[in-house]
Amino acid sequence: MSNIPSDLKYTKSHEWVRTLADGNVEVGITDHAQGALGDLVFVEVPESGKSLKVGDAFAVVESVKAASDVYAPIAGAVVEGNAALTGTPELINSEPYGGGWIARLKPNGAPQGLLSAAEYQAHLAAEG
């Protein structure tokens, strides 16, 4: 059973979103997503300043098995990519909601259309 913290928001494409104290948001991929990908070996994090629309592919996560795009859950600008993932991509496997965060974004307005933990749980159940 994958871990779905109740204090985060989610997308159907398996990203999570955390609102930080400074109003920026932190984005990563869910426990379910890292489990499906398997051992992560390469992460391409976005450069600071990059402007994103909802749904833009802004990062790439690659496991031994496959490459997968990570999509922007909100519109905004990249404040910072997680440089630690360059040397230790496996942080996404071990701490998907902690040290495995992928980027911090400065949102354009309030995030919209994100799923609650319960809704994401239901989405996973429906995906089978």
Added chain:
Amino acid sequence: MVDFGGWDMPVNYGSQIEEHHAVRRDAGVFDVSHMCVIDARGSRVREFLSKLVANDVAKLKSSGKALYSCMLNEAGGVIDDLIIYFIDESFFRIVVNAGTRDKDLAWMRQVAAPFGVDLTERTDLAMLAVQGPNARAKVAELLPVEHRAAALALEVFVGRQLGNWFVARTGYTGEDGFEIMLPAGDAVKTWRDLNARGVKSAGLGARDTLRLEAAMNLYGNDMDESQNPLESGLSWTVSFDNPARDFIGRKALESLKTAGLKKKLVALVLEDRGVLRGHQKVIAGANEIGEITSGTFSPSMEKSIALARVARDAGATVQVDVRGKLLNARVVKAPFVRHNKILVS
């Protein structure tokens, strides 16, 4: 779990990378029961195989000796790659891929008919590949006492029937080990006994990274019916030595050689960060010169590696189009890793 040639098979049991390291450093077990075991019997079986495959079964002189070969069509395209074990003059055992089973059997039966050779698929047998530096010792512990010494005395690429197990010192990982063909009913218990002795369960994912580090071709990726063995890194498996041996595909390969081969299969190490994958384009200067046939991340080297089919005159450095970016790669001598030693600087 994934569908693999009609079989439901696990890509990994836990961490694919840990399974990979277990095989390089200790021992792992793969369920390879999907592989198709065919017993060929008849007084003219050697003659039949001499016609059927591109390598020369005349090399098989002592009982148990194995031979790796391609089976070609008349155009020199690879129908499948296989292993042939010589048991005796009226009995050879052949192991082919699962995904090609139907067409292989149909082709082999057609070629076998004039030789009066009987082909029997051994669906009653399971196959376990136990691989790694400690694999043979762990398997020996499971054998009846009277067979242990014989198993451990097997030379590389030799198999032998020991009780109701056929034990062969072969594999697809670049490590030492055994492949065991055993009654299907014994497989689950044997698997658990191996686990209990510290042999780690390993899935298709680790099997792929191990074979690619060992630069062993995968049928369907690195060669198929549209490619010939001479441009697939498999010239060493084609025997032209006996001019009288008219194996299927020989004329086509000889014509290709006369006309000049155009392509070659090379081993690549990615110099930049990223992961090479099948079908990515290989570039030299402004020209596309080929494509990746198999690519992955090498857990042993912690770099991406690949096999690629490129123009025969390709140089020592190339670029690969990885998701729209041109990354630098180096052509290296295969294999990348063998017996847990990295061979590429």
